[in-house]
Amino acid sequence: xxxxxxxxxxxxxxxxxxxxxxxxxxxxxxxxxxxxxxxxxxxxxxxxxxxxxxxxxxxxxxxxxxxxxxxxxxxxxxxxxxxxxxxxxxxxxxxxxxxxxxxxxxxxxxxxxxxxxxxxxxxxxxxxxxxxxxxxxxxxxxxxxxxxx
Numbered sequence: 001x002x003x004x005x006x007x008x009x010x011x012x013x014x015x016x017x018x019x020x021x022x023x024x025x026x027x028x029x030x031x032x033x034x035x036x037x038x039x040x041x042x043x044x045x046x047x048x049x050x051x052x053x054x055x056x057x058x059x060x061x062x063x064x065x066x067x068x069x070x071x072x073x074x075x076x077x078x079x080x081x082x083x084x085x086x087x088x089x090x091x092x093x094x095x096x097x098x099x100x101x102x103x104x105x106x107x108x109x110x111x112x113x114x115x116x117x118x119x120x121x122x123x124x125x126x127x128x129x130x131x132x133x134x135x136x137x138x139x140x141x142x143x144x145x146x147x148x149x
Contacts, residue, residue, distance in 0.1 A: 025051040026148035028139060029070035031061040031087065032105065033080050037128075041074060044132045045139060058082040062090055069097055071148035072139060074126075077106040077117060085120035092121040101142045105130070 028045055030038045033056050042052040053068055055061035058079045065073065073091065077084035084104065091097045104117035107128040114125050124138050 025049055026071045026143045027051045027053055027068055028143075029053045029055060029061065029064055029068065029073045031055045031058075031073065031079070031084070032076040033057065033078070034076075037076070037105075041130070041135060044135055048136060048140065050139065050143070056080075058084070058087040061087050065091055065097055065100070066094070070100060072142055073100055073102045074105055074135075074139070075102060075122075076128075077104055077108070077113065085116055085122075088117070088120040088122055101145075103138060103142070 026049075028050055030041050030045075030052055031054075032038045032041070035056070038054045038056070042054065045052060053064050053070060055064045056079075058081050061073070061075065061079075064070075073088075075084045075087060079087070084106075088102050088104075091100060091102060101124075102122045103124040103126055104114075104122040105126050105128055106113060106117070109127050117125050124142070126135060126138060
């Protein structure tokens with residue numbers, strides 16, 4: 001499965017993914033203002049038994065993270081209400097969430113953007129369009145390292 005995930009593609013498998021239905025599974029918070037991107041990432045991760053929570057804005061991401069908390073956050077750096085790195089800094093400043101690993105998602109692959117993501121607290125950077133196998137590999141490695149899988 002070396003396909004690339006692009007925001008414009010629709011995925012047919014939508015069933016079975018709802019927030020609040022975690023039942024002891026690892027929870028990944030997917031933050032992206034594009035619903036198609038959230039859906040595609042969620043579908044890929046659900047195939048591995050990972051529960052998904054979603055947020056479309058920075059404000060929504062912070063509220064969802066505080067309510068859950070998630071085992072991992074995947075965050076697009078371009079959000080409508082703020083830069084993704086601002087959300088990462090807020091997560092890292094919260095003692096209840098500071099331990100949660102955060103992975104940046106971005107179509108901008110310039111060195112300065114990667115450095116800004118790392119400085120904010122992101123421990124990985126995944127380029128868009130995403131390769132599903134790479135997303136799964138990164139997520140599983142980080143969840144396994146955190147003892148969430």
